[in-house]
Amino acid sequence: MGSEGKILNVFSHGILVVWGLLVTLPLLWAVMSSLKTDKQIFTSPWGLPSALHFDNWSRAWSKSNIGDFFLNTILVVGCSLIGTMLLGSMAAYILARFEFPGKRFIYFMFVGGMSFPIILALVPLFFVMKNMSLLNTFHGLILVYIAYSLPFTVFFLTSFFKTLPSSVAEAALIDGASHTRTFFQVMLPMAKPGLISVGIFNFLGQWNQYMLPTVLNTDEDKRVLTQGLVQLAASQQYKGDWSALFAGLVLAMLPVLGVYILFQRQVQAGLTAGALK
Amino acid sequence: MQHGKYRFIAGFLALPVILYAVFVISPFVQAVYYSFTDWTGLSSDFKMVGFKNYDWLLHDDLFWKAVGHNVVLLLVVPLVTLGLGLFFAFMLNVGGRGRKNAAVSGVRGSGLYKVIYFFPQVLSIAIVALLFQFTYNPRNGAINSFLDGVGLDSLQQQWLADPKLALWCLMAVMVWSNVGFYVVLFSAGMSSIPRDFYEAALLDGANRIKTFFKITLPLLWDTVQTGWIYMGIIALDAFAVVQIMTVGPGGPADSTQVMGYYVYTKTFHDGQAGRATTIGVAMLIVTLIFAVIVTRLGRRERLEY
Numbered sequence: 001m002g003s004e005g006k007i008l009n010v011f012s013h014g015i016l017v018v019w020g021l022l023v024t025l026p027l028l029w030a031v032m033s034s035l036k037t038d039k040q041i042f043t044s045p046w047g048l049p050s051a052l053h054f055d056n057w058s059r060a061w062s063k064s065n066i067g068d069f070f071l072n073t074i075l076v077v078g079c080s081l082i083g084t085m086l087l088g089s090m091a092a093y094i095l096a097r098f099e100f101p102g103k104r105f106i107y108f109m110f111v112g113g114m115s116f117p118i119i120l121a122l123v124p125l126f127f128v129m130k131n132m133s134l135l136n137t138f139h140g141l142i143l144v145y146i147a148y149s150l151p152f153t154v155f156f157l158t159s160f161f162k163t164l165p166s167s168v169a170e171a172a173l174i175d176g177a178s179h180t181r182t183f184f185q186v187m188l189p190m191a192k193p194g195l196i197s198v199g200i201f202n203f204l205g206q207w208n209q210y211m212l213p214t215v216l217n218t219d220e221d222k223r224v225l226t227q228g229l230v231q232l233a234a235s236q237q238y239k240g241d242w243s244a245l246f247a248g249l250v251l252a253m254l255p256v257l258g259v260y261i262l263f264q265r266q267v268q269a270g271l272t273a274g275a276l277k
Numbered sequence: 278m279q280h281g282k283y284r285f286i287a288g289f290l291a292l293p294v295i296l297y298a299v300f301v302i303s304p305f306v307q308a309v310y311y312s313f314t315d316w317t318g319l320s321s322d323f324k325m326v327g328f329k330n331y332d333w334l335l336h337d338d339l340f341w342k343a344v345g346h347n348v349v350l351l352l353v354v355p356l357v358t359l360g361l362g363l364f365f366a367f368m369l370n371v372g373g374r375g376r377k378n379a380a381v382s383g384v385r386g387s388g389l390y391k392v393i394y395f396f397p398q399v400l401s402i403a404i405v406a407l408l409f410q411f412t413y414n415p416r417n418g419a420i421n422s423f424l425d426g427v428g429l430d431s432l433q434q435q436w437l438a439d440p441k442l443a444l445w446c447l448m449a450v451m452v453w454s455n456v457g458f459y460v461v462l463f464s465a466g467m468s469s470i471p472r473d474f475y476e477a478a479l480l481d482g483a484n485r486i487k488t489f490f491k492i493t494l495p496l497l498w499d500t501v502q503t504g505w506i507y508m509g510i511i512a513l514d515a516f517a518v519v520q521i522m523t524v525g526p527g528g529p530a531d532s533t534q535v536m537g538y539y540v541y542t543k544t545f546h547d548g549q550a551g552r553a554t555t556i557g558v559a560m561l562i563v564t565l566i567f568a569v570i571v572t573r574l575g576r577r578e579r580l581e582y
Contacts, residue, residue: 012368012384019365020393023457026412027396029419033411045422091293094286106294113301117564119516119537120557121304123318123544124311128304147300150293179285208401210517215545226403230521233407246411252404260399264392267399272462 027253034246041242053243060247064236068221069228070251076138076224077206080145084202085195087146088153093183095154096161097169107158113151122215129216136219144212149202156201156273160194161187200263200270207256225252311554318550330555340556343527343534344563346444347513350451350535351567355508358452359501362459365394367489369460370467371475391464394457402454406521409450413437413522437523440532447518447533455511459504466500467493502571509567513560516541536560 033041034056035049061067095107125144126135134140168190172182188195210226217223223231229252236245260267312330316323334340369387384390397405412419413436421433436446470493478488494501516537519528526542527534536556543553 009384016365016368016384016390019361019456020390022453023393023396026408026419030408030411042417045417045419046426087293087296090289094289098282098286100283100286106290109302110297113297115510115564115568116305117510117514117537117557117560119514119540120308120554120561121301123540123550123553123557124304124307125300126544127318127550128299128307143296144300147296150297150301154293179281180288183289204399208399208403210401210403214520215541226401230403230407233410233521242411242417249404249407249411253400253408256399256401257396260395261392264395268391268395268461271398271458272465 027257030246030253031250034243034250036243036246038240038243041246056243056247057251059241060244060251064232064241064244064248065223065228066225066232066248066251069223069225072138072222072228073207073225076141076145077203079138079142080149080206081199081203083142083146084149084153084206085199088150088198089157089188089191089195090183091150092154092157093161093187096158097166107154110151110154113148114155118148118211122211126215136217136222138222141213141217141222141224144216145206145209148212149205153198153202156198157191157194160191164190196266197270197273200267201273204256204267204271308554308557311551312558314551316551317548318544318553319548323551326551330552333552334555334559339527339531339534340536340539340559342531343536343539343556344559346533346535347515347560347563349444350448350512350515351509354448354451354455354512355505357448358455358508359459359504361452361456362463362504363494363497363501365390365456365460366463366467367493369464371485371488371493387464391457391461394460396457397454398458400454402517403521405450405454406518409446409453410437410522413446438529440528440530443523443528443532447515447522450518450522451512451515455508459508462500462504463497466497470496505571506568509571510564513537513564513567536563 029046032049033045035052035054036056037050037053040047040049091106091110095103095110129135129140129144132140134143164187169182169186172186173179177185208226209224210230213224213227214230217227229248232248233245236242311323313325313327314323315326315329368384369390370383400408415421415433415435415438418436420436424430424432434442437443474492474496475488478492483491513535514537515535519533519535519538520541523529523533526546527538537560540553540556540560543549543556547553
């Protein structure tokens with residue numbers, strides 16, 4: 001290694017480490033604050049906690065309802081994800097492998113939804129939901145999550161199904177399998193890598209969704225994690241229970257960060273697959 | 278057989294298409310329709326008012342203020358985010374010249390950097406916004422107390438409460454949460470560029486900066502362009518950061534008002550759903566103009582490799 005390379009390496013690492021710190025320090029600061037007493041948060045914001053006050057976490061979990069928000073989110077995202085993947089792959093399969101009148105129209109109708117600002121649709125959507133008595137219900141929110149996840153899911157899976165060899169499906173059909181059976185028993189298993197990528201993308205998108213529940217789901221008992229936490233913050237800051245707030249924030253961050261660290265390769269690939277097209 | 282095929286097609290498409298039409302297409306179409314009405318959003322009666330809302334919009338100071346902020350967001354946030362993303366990705370992939378006798382190589386531990394940089398991307402923007410609301414807090418926030426700790430207390434600010442700073446604070450958060458995504462995205466693109474391109478350039482005496490602009494950037498251009506559109510849509514939205522981080526509605530002295538949030542307050546606070554959808558339509562137009570400009574600017578000869 002020449003001296004030029006050495007200096008450059010030090011320089012490169014220096015800059016890279018600075019950004020690494022900028023990313024991690026706010027997160028670490030939040031974790032530290034979540035383990036302090038309120039007094040410590042104010043007197044020594046950057047100091048280490050004197051003792052690990054995990055009672056903040058349990059207070060946030062039960063008294064500040066973070067636990068309930070979690071369960072709501074798991075329910076909504078679980079159902080939405082299954083629905084999105086099922087309906088999305090069904091539509092994508094048809095659009096990728098069958099010829100019929102109006103096919104291009106349906107495809108562009110789905111794909112067009114990716115480029116419009118959701119906030120524009122949100123106001124009429126609120127009233128569509130109201131008229132169908134779907135406001136403030138879990139099933140209403142699930143249907144909306146599915147509908148707004150379809151554009152990308154259909155777009156991604158259509159191109160994926162196109163890459164799969166058609167000979168296998170044809171063989172299954174000749175053997176007497178119905179179209180439906182061919183889809184579920186032959187094509188879906190073959191599409192697994194694509195389903196995983198788009199599944200991760202949708203899971204994070206739906207788990208992290210904020211604007212849709214904020215507008216369509218204002219019932220206190222039905223809040224999902226993100227909106228619950230934000231509303232909690234608005235009310236708790238006046239009460240001054242900062243330690244529980246930090247604890248709630250950390251509790252909300254830990255599961256996704258944990259999942260990400262375990263599956264970072266798949267998560268990175270799944271999320272960037274969307275932009276690469 | 279043919280009959281069975283069409284029944285199958287209809288059976289598989291029916292549910293997704295209906296769901297999509299009811300919850301996505303119909304609201305978008307209705308939004309355009311409502312923008313020509315005086316609908317309050319509270320009652321079901323309204324009448325057509327022609328272009329009155331659009332006329333109002335042209336003369337509404339707050340709307341133009343919001344547009345101005347969106348334009349700033351649109352220029353600054355993608356530029357800084359993509360710039361940093363390219364810079365870090367280049368260092369990770371080409372920054373460690375001289376290792377393992379290869380002419381170009383990534384720095385050691387580039388995988389770890391990518392894992393860490395990507396952290397914010399998996400967090401909800403709502404959670405990120407909350408985290409930074411705490412971080413910016415003038416009394417016990419991380420930033421002011423850090424400045425105090427290192428003896429730079431003269432630099433302490435009322436970050437989010439200062440109309441001159443609030444928008445910049447939001448932009449910093451948007452950059453913070455998105456850079457990692459582009460580092461990973463551009464890294465993937467850069468790693469597929471053949472090594473001998475760099476080696477040939479180095480033999481010709483090109484330095485690192487030159488190789489970046491002559492080789493890396495042109496070959497990555499398509500990805501950069503897609504990234505620019507993605508980032509632009511995020512910058513045009515900015516709903517969550519504005520709603521969560523700055524005192525409302527729209528920050529101190531409307532200094533962080535953006536179109537997306539203005540639509541929200543017009544509907545749910547002011548009861549002017551008709552006008553709100555007009556703002557939404559304006560936002561759509563800005564988005565389309567932006568997309569057209571980016572695609573036009575980016576149209577250049579495709580480089581095959």
